[in-house]
Amino acid sequence: MDKHYLKILGFHVVIGLMIFMFKILGELYFYSIVSYFFIRIISVKPNLKAFEIVKACAYILGAEVILRMTGSGLFYESSKYLVILFSVIGLFYNGFNKKATIYLLYILLLVPSVYVSLYVLDVSNNIRKAIAFNLSGPVTLGIAALFCYGVTLTKQQLGSVVNHAIFPLVSTLIYIITYNPNVSDVAVGTSSNFIASGGFGPNQVSTVLGLGFFLVTVRFFYFSKIKIVKYLDLFLILLFAFRAIVTFSRGGVFTAIIMIVAFIFIQYNSMDRVNKTRMISSVVVFFVIGAATWIISTIQTNGMIEKRYANQNAVGMEKEDITTGRTDLFVAEFEEFLEHPFVGVGVGRIKDLRFQETGIHAASHNEMSRIIAEHGFLGILAFSILLLVPLFFRLKDRSNVLFFSFYLFWFLTINHSSMRIAAPAFIYALSLIHIKDETPRLHRKQASA
Numbered sequence: 001m002d003k004h005y006l007k008i009l010g011f012h013v014v015i016g017l018m019i020f021m022f023k024i025l026g027e028l029y030f031y032s033i034v035s036y037f038f039i040r041i042i043s044v045k046p047n048l049k050a051f052e053i054v055k056a057c058a059y060i061l062g063a064e065v066i067l068r069m070t071g072s073g074l075f076y077e078s079s080k081y082l083v084i085l086f087s088v089i090g091l092f093y094n095g096f097n098k099k100a101t102i103y104l105l106y107i108l109l110l111v112p113s114v115y116v117s118l119y120v121l122d123v124s125n126n127i128r129k130a131i132a133f134n135l136s137g138p139v140t141l142g143i144a145a146l147f148c149y150g151v152t153l154t155k156q157q158l159g160s161v162v163n164h165a166i167f168p169l170v171s172t173l174i175y176i177i178t179y180n181p182n183v184s185d186v187a188v189g190t191s192s193n194f195i196a197s198g199g200f201g202p203n204q205v206s207t208v209l210g211l212g213f214f215l216v217t218v219r220f221f222y223f224s225k226i227k228i229v230k231y232l233d234l235f236l237i238l239l240f241a242f243r244a245i246v247t248f249s250r251g252g253v254f255t256a257i258i259m260i261v262a263f264i265f266i267q268y269n270s271m272d273r274v275n276k277t278r279m280i281s282s283v284v285v286f287f288v289i290g291a292a293t294w295i296i297s298t299i300q301t302n303g304m305i306e307k308r309y310a311n312q313n314a315v316g317m318e319k320e321d322i323t324t325g326r327t328d329l330f331v332a333e334f335e336e337f338l339e340h341p342f343v344g345v346g347v348g349r350i351k352d353l354r355f356q357e358t359g360i361h362a363a364s365h366n367e368m369s370r371i372i373a374e375h376g377f378l379g380i381l382a383f384s385i386l387l388l389v390p391l392f393f394r395l396k397d398r399s400n401v402l403f404f405s406f407y408l409f410w411f412l413t414i415n416h417s418s419m420r421i422a423a424p425a426f427i428y429a430l431s432l433i434h435i436k437d438e439t440p441r442l443h444r445k446q447a448s449a
Helices: 002-021 025-043 046-069 078-094 098-109 112-120 127-148 155-179 202-223 227-245 250-269 273-300 304-309 326-339 350-358 367-396 403-414 423-430
Strands: 152-154 434-436
Touching: 002 025, 002 155, 002 227, 025 046, 025 078, 046 078, 046 127, 046 152, 046 155, 046 202, 046 423, 078 127, 078 423, 098 127, 098 367, 112 127, 112 367, 127 367, 127 423, 152 155, 155 202, 155 227, 155 434, 202 227, 202 250, 202 273, 202 403, 202 423, 227 250, 227 273, 250 273, 250 403, 273 304, 326 367, 367 403, 403 423
Parallel strands: 152 434
Antiparallel strands: none
């Protein structure tokens, strides 16, 4: 198992290097992913199809940013549509849990605002593109949740799902390091750094690198058994955390840290006394690596990263707004909701309205305020479903040790990066899976009369 993991990991290091050197290979990578998982899903035994689909979706969300970086795939949102397609295939083969029907209602609640957009938007706008772009994330979440609700995996299968997300994230990490091997050369301010982010959006890069930071941490504490693999995990933790930090986009880093704290807390409380002692030792090692990562980040950014996290500019002056203007955008979107409380202003229209009023194209990157502004009261109902259903699920099913981490990733990510990538949608869906207890049961021999 571990040898197989190391081989595939090494292969993905090569993929990252090759795609950097020959961008055209990104297209080959994309079509190879699609072909491989389609064949796997179709050919595998019926009882393993759900597992294969979950692995496929996990891999796709891990590969999404490197594909976007290189302009690979059919179109920009290809990854979300692939997650939708694979989830629909899963629904075709497995059906869905009756308790997941609430997610059908969630999707239906998003429909009325589509008609508002079709009626109100200027005919000169690309209506299809505006609606598709703004609904692709929420619809991906709804269909993935419909499929994943109650899907049963073993702990070993969950480990495989985690690995399948890590593999393409390692390729992304290698691509970014190769693109910008020396951070100190480009760390000249405290703004989000595109060059240190591989020449791509720091917000999205920080989000996926933070996710990689978390997933490898889970491997270190929960899945890795061999020492050499645990050492490799620690090295990857350092690399993922370091490159996430030096994007100068804080959202992905804070989200990862909160997820890790939630995971460690849940895992520690579920252990016996002997395993708790071992866990504490691992936590100490982990924090040493964390401290080393921060020191390296400070040195490599010429001290700029400390100013960034202290909410200061390059000369050390404190910035007025720690949210870099997003609070104002949130307030503006809430005001639009107050003016259009029933069905909102229409899908994809909030950004257009802001441009008409201020002449500025700006997005709040906050899915919570956006869904309220664009969908009105129906949006509040839809968001309430997303917020509450997993919590009720958790009351009855406490089998998933990663539940709160997955749930928090979705909630925190949509509040700093909206649903621009597939990750928050499918990670949310993973909070709804059931982990089967593999502990062998003791069968007592019945005493003879």
